[in-house]
Amino acid sequence: xxxxxxxxxxxxxxxxxxxxxxxxxxxxxxxxxxxxxxxxxxxxxxxxxxxxxxxxxxxxxxxxxxxxxxxxxxxxxxxxxxxxxxxxxxxxxxxxxxxxxxxxxxxxxxxxxxxxxxxxxxxxxxxxxxxxxxxxxxxxxxxxxxxxxxxxxxxxxxxxxxxxxxxxxxxxxxxxxxxxxxxxxxxxxxxxxxxxxxxxxxxxxxxxxxxxxxxxxxxxxxxxxxxxxxxxxxxxxxxxxxxxxxxxxxxxxxxxxxxxxxxxxxxxxxxxxxxxxxxxxxxxxxxxxxxxxxxxxxxxxxxxxxxxxxxxxxxxx
Numbered sequence: 001x002x003x004x005x006x007x008x009x010x011x012x013x014x015x016x017x018x019x020x021x022x023x024x025x026x027x028x029x030x031x032x033x034x035x036x037x038x039x040x041x042x043x044x045x046x047x048x049x050x051x052x053x054x055x056x057x058x059x060x061x062x063x064x065x066x067x068x069x070x071x072x073x074x075x076x077x078x079x080x081x082x083x084x085x086x087x088x089x090x091x092x093x094x095x096x097x098x099x100x101x102x103x104x105x106x107x108x109x110x111x112x113x114x115x116x117x118x119x120x121x122x123x124x125x126x127x128x129x130x131x132x133x134x135x136x137x138x139x140x141x142x143x144x145x146x147x148x149x150x151x152x153x154x155x156x157x158x159x160x161x162x163x164x165x166x167x168x169x170x171x172x173x174x175x176x177x178x179x180x181x182x183x184x185x186x187x188x189x190x191x192x193x194x195x196x197x198x199x200x201x202x203x204x205x206x207x208x209x210x211x212x213x214x215x216x217x218x219x220x221x222x223x224x225x226x227x228x229x230x231x232x233x234x235x236x237x238x239x240x241x242x243x244x245x246x247x248x249x250x251x252x253x254x255x256x257x258x259x260x261x262x263x264x265x266x267x268x269x270x271x272x273x274x275x276x277x278x279x280x281x282x283x284x285x286x287x288x289x290x291x292x293x294x295x296x297x298x299x300x301x302x303x304x305x306x307x308x309x310x311x312x313x314x315x316x317x
Contacts, residue, residue, distance in 0.1 A: 004300065007293040018282035020155035024089070025275035028268045030299055031144055034089040035265040038145050042261075046254050053251065056244050067241065068163055069193050077114040079136070079167035080105060081158065081190070082128075083263045084121030086140055091271035093175060093183065094123040097263075100185035101173040105133075116167060118157060120260075136161065144268075148253065154260075155253045162191045174259045177264040183266035190255065193248060222253045 064275040082101040084178075101124070108115045116136045119125045127258045137157050142150050161167050175183045199239045 004293065004296055007289055007296060009287045011293065013284050014289065017199055018279055018286070021275045021282065025272050025279065028272040028275065032265060032268045032272065034145050035261060035268060042148075042254070042257065046258070049247065049251060049254060053244075053247060056240055056247075067245050067248065069159075069191060069245075069252070072192055075113060075168040077116065077167045079106050079116050079118060079158065079161050079170040079198045080108075081154070081170060081172045081174075082120065082124045083260060084119075084124040084170070085263075085267045086122040086142075087122070089274060090267050090271040091274040093267050094121070095183045096183075097173060097175050098124055098127050100187065104171065104173060104187055116161070118154070118161070120154065132199050135256050136166075142260070144264060146257065146264055148257055151257035152253050155249065155256050156316055158190065158256075159249065159252070171255070172259055174263045177262045177265040177269065183270060185247040188259070190252065193252070 080101055082097065084097055086092065103114050105117075113132075116134045117124075117128055118137045118139075119128060119135060120139045120142065122140050123142065125135075128135060139150075139154060158170050162170055169189065171184065171189050172188045174188070176186045178184055
């Protein structure tokens with residue numbers, strides 16, 4: 001009977017755990033929807049900014065514009081902006097992006113260049129601090145769905161590093177959202193900006209839906225808006241180069257915000273998948289424990305019957 005009680009208590013414990021993992025999965029799903037809405041909400045500003053930059057690009061040659069954010073210089077030090085999460089329980093999301101950042105740092109060191117980390121997320125901070133890596137700035141406690149104000153704060157630090165010649169190039173290491181079960185750590189150069197990177201291209205947005213009671217993500221291709229050159233008779237109150245100089249930081253903020261949003265969506269999707277797998281494992285464990293409980297209970301009943309029969313036979317004898 002003691003063995004039966006242990007199995008019964010274990011079943012109840014696993015059932016309680018399953019309730020928690022299922023609740024966490026649903027919470028992550030709700031936040032993925034919020035991330036989806038945030039990405040869609042930021043599109044009008046990004047499209048309009050791309051339109052203005054395209055017009056300026058046709059009015060002047062970016063290569064001839066002597067602007068700090070466009071200036072290519074000899075690379076002696078590289079700044080690595082690494083984006084992870086503050087919490088775990090999201091599968092290999094954090095470890096994958098940390099590993100990608102480490103590998104990139106080794107490549108930079110092998111080229112004879114220095115590097116500095118700018119870290120977003122408690123997981124990356126804890127990891128690199130324990131290994132005494134060169135860290136310039138850290139950011140934690142960001143909103144689950146990053147905001148433009150948070151992106152601007154991080155962009156200001158990156159601009160400070162680049163414009164002060166502390167680093168000559170800044171690279172972003174983040175997780176690109178692919179689907180609910182797939183994400184990919186990528187490396188993207190943020191600074192210096194290039195004229196090729198300023199042109200708007202086709203984009204895609206993701207939508208979280210349900211089918212047959214299961215979550216799934218659909219990706220929708222969104223064509224960029226039709227780019228039009230500025231009218232030839234348009235007169236600028238300021239020099240176009242000055243306007244471009246003011247818009248480039250906004251473009252950098254927008255690029256960084258989009259990367260933070262993709263990372264957040266990737267983390268939430270990874271947490272959804274991890275909690276879904278945990279719930280499935282709990283279900284299988286409950287099934288196995290229930291089978292063991294029934295077998296043990298049947299064995300106990302059989303043993304009691306044998307004892308009763310044996311006692312009756314002894315009395316008759």
